[in-house]
Amino acid sequence: MTTPPKSDTYFIGIELCGTKLRAATVDNEGVIRERREEPLEAENLIAQIARVVKDLQQGANNIGAVGIAIPGLVNRQTDRVIASNYLSGPVRENLHEEAMKATGLRVELENDANAAAYGEYKIGAGRGSKDLFYISIGDGIGGAIILDGKLWIGASGLAGEVGHITIDTEGAECICGNTGCWRRSLPRQTSCAGPASG
Numbered sequence: 001m002t003t004p005p006k007s008d009t010y011f012i013g014i015e016l017c018g019t020k021l022r023a024a025t026v027d028n029e030g031v032i033r034e035r036r037e038e039p040l041e042a043e044n045l046i047a048q049i050a051r052v053v054k055d056l057q058q059g060a061n062n063i064g065a066v067g068i069a070i071p072g073l074v075n076r077q078t079d080r081v082i083a084s085n086y087l088s089g090p091v092r093e094n095l096h097e098e099a100m101k102a103t104g105l106r107v108e109l110e111n112d113a114n115a116a117a118y119g120e121y122k123i124g125a126g127r128g129s130k131d132l133f134y135i136s137i138g139d140g141i142g143g144a145i146i147l148d149g150k151l152w153i154g155a156s157g158l159a160g161e162v163g164h165i166t167i168d169t170e171g172a173e174c175i176c177g178n179t180g181c182w183r184r185s186l187p188r189q190t191s192c193a194g195p196a197s198g
């Protein structure tokens, strides 16, 4: 690839997807410049994120921020990962703060379905629309709502999480604390929904 001009700001998107870590550098238009994919080092996640970010900075050193798509529930008010099947408690606890410290960059955490929905809204299937409902079927079921160009997270911060609708009151316990959530009805997989591309 060609080295971008230093005056342009780029962004790094990271998806923690089941057993994989996917990362990409994108420009202001959402065009992907570089990609990385490697096995997820769940117990060594901060160091892995820092290494991948540093590696991508070789190709674009003016990085405005890093966005991390979390396979789990995220409280955007507190920047905390509330629950995740893939990230242990100690890793979840200070992921936001530790990732900022390790990369030296602004970091935003977002639920993976919300992040994917926003990607589709900006540069994918939802381009040109103001309102969008997104549903992902990969390792579980996720959903997100965009209304008038904004992610609709509701009072709970979890609006659009259709995977956590109870469909079996006798069902297994879910990471959200409910039982019989829709997302639990799928067989466990290690795949994940594909990203939007511009």
Ligand SMILES: [Zn+2]
Pocket (backbone or CB within 6 Å): 163, 164, 165, 174, 175, 176, 177, 178, 181
């Ligand atoms: Zn649930």
